[in-house]
Amino acid sequence: MVGWAEFIAYAGLRSATGRLAFRDRLGEIRYAVSSHLVDVPVRAGLYFEHMTATPLPPRPSGVALWRSRLARPKWRMWFVYFPLCFVSSVLAISTWDVRKHGQAMPTASDLAMGVWLIGILAAVSLNWRRRFPLQIALATAVVPFVVPLDPVPALIAFGSLLVRRVDRVSVALGALVTASTFVSTWRDSRGTSSASSFWQMFRSGEIGSVHDPLSLPAVIVLTILLVAMTVGVAMLLRYRDRFAKAQIVVEKQQAQVDHLSDEVSRQADRERIAQEVHDALGHRLSLLSLHAGALEVTAGENQKVAESAALVRANAQQSMADLRSLLAMLRQPDSPDVAAAVPTLRDVPALIDETVATGVNLVSTAQLEGIGRLDETTSRSAFRITQELLTNARRHAPGIGVRVLVRAAPESGVEIEVANHLPVEAALEFRPGSGLDGIRHRVLTLGGDFRCFVDDRRVFRVAARLPWVWAAEIGSTWTPGEGEPR
Known part of the structure; x- marks a missing residue:
């Protein structure tokens, strides 16, 4: 058996390799046995989701480690470009000092040190x-052009510019860099030994041997080679970056295509379900309305039967309208026209009137303040919760009076309470059905509170509270002390 300390340590070590999800979903529905309330957990779980023991990928080492580090601009600057410019500046100053004063100088001159500092500043500016x-x-x-330094910083800066832009300005600057490279190479090529010229180091012969200065064609060739290498590397990096960006765009477009494909598939499923529901329920509701109309006509002088038939026909027609609205929402869930057709808290008075028309002894209180500024999702959910609770009361306690309270205000949120006496034959113990479970899930999803219980007077009570969400700030829940959003 693994102890909790080892278990938590293991979870912490493995959190980087997999998604370790702790979920504690505890919904409470209070049941009453006699006069005592008992809290019964409906769903409680502490479990792992998508836990994996895949080991961490090995960290790069050696060449791979340095390649990954040098891919970062800062590392490339201070571990490649700056050392290269530093060494080239030292060589340029030392060879120039030898050409100017001869090899008898034991130390660098003050002027050479000043020029070297300028070279360091040029390297740091990169x-x-x-x-x-x-x-x-x-x-x-x-x-x-101003001091006897080499063109290494200029070539690096010019290559970095070409990676980002290729236009007339960069071409003109390329001509300036080419001239700068030629001047520096020509100045260095005037040396006759390896101590006075960088390029003389590559000529054959003994150390300290004297050679003729490089010819003008050789200097031109060296200049072209240096500039061409810079342009080639810059273009390679430029097109590599463009290829990487193109790959990102392609991946995004592919993700959009996959999303659209999934959406089309879901839309096809919704269309199929909507068609099946329409064919099955629509046909039966049409027959119900037709026969109710016929019964109303043939009722004759029996006023009670005629009124009942008219009520059945009206409810069948209303059910057809609700069915069409729900099917439209199923087909186009994001359509604003469809959303406007779905009932909200504004339709609660009409719902109460319809319930009273069915013969239910209903005592209702509806206090609705500022519901025009309430989020549509919360408003629609509140209406559906009220509708389902009234339906449950009619189904499970027929002929018994129902008390309903619907109160909505920014300060307190949306409160819905329904109460009715239990039938004589009903037991005190009950298990929630799909209706109450659906209401509880809807309320908890919106961040609200839900309770249902039987009190000591055999009154079945259901209470739901939804937090107030402003229509202008969807997703931000109102909390006490806050004013209306601006």
């Missing part, structure tokens, strides 16, 4: 190349 690509590229391209 950190803002993504925010100000044009400005950084322009500034770094001008530096080799």
Whole structure:
């Protein structure tokens, strides 16, 4: 047996690999046996959903780890670009110092240190190349014209600009970077040894050997190669990013297509169900209305039978209208026209009148304040709850008086109470049927409270309260102390 401490620790360690859902749904329906109320849990559960023991994916290491890190701009800046610019600045300053003063200089001159600091500033400025690509590229391209530094920062900034934009401005800036690269390469190529020229390091010969300066065609070729490599890498990154964005768009469109396909499938199912319900119930309700009309005509002087037949016919016609409204909602649940046809709290007085017309001894109180500003979902649910409770009272306690209270106000929410005496033969103990379970589920879904019980005077009472939700702020529930939303 695993203890609770080990169990909780295990759940915490595995929460990153699967969805560990604790749900505690406890709905209470109070039953009364004699004069004592007993709380009976209808549904209580503490369970796991979609729990998986799939191990965590292995963390990248070695080359894969560095590749994942260098994919981030900050890491690439400080671990690739900055060291590269730092080394290139040191080489450019050292070779320039040798060309200017000769190899007899034991330490770098003050002027060389100042130029080196400018190179460091140019390297650090690359950190803002993504925010100000044009400005950084322009500034770094001008530096080799002013001081004896190489074009590495300018090439990096120009490549970053090409990844983001290719237009006339970038072409003009490319010409400036090309000229800057040529000037820097030509200046370095005037050295005759590996100590005074970076490019002389790649020529064969002993260390310290003297060579002729590079020719103009060689400098032009080196310039073209450097700029072409920069443009090639930038274009590769540009089209890679565009391909990744295109893949994201394709995935989103595919998700939309899948959603629409599912919606079409659900719509087809709704159409099929609506057609079946219409064919089955519509036919029977039409026959009921027809025969009730015939009975009303043939009743003759029997006024009571005629009134009953007229009532049956009117209710059959109203049932047909309700059926058409429900089928329209089933077919088009999001249509505003369909939503407007569904009864709300505004129709509670008409519902009470219809119930009284059926012969039920009903005492009603309806206090409806500000229901025009109440969310339609809450208003429709309140009407259906009232309708179902009155139907239950007629079905289970025929001929017995019913007391109904419907009160709606922003300060207290929507309160619905129905009470009726139990029939003499009815037992005190009862089990809720599908009607009460459906009401309870509807109320709890909307964040309300629901109770049903039998008191010590054998009165069956049902009480439901729904929180007030403003129509202008769907999804935000009113709480005491809050005013009307602005």
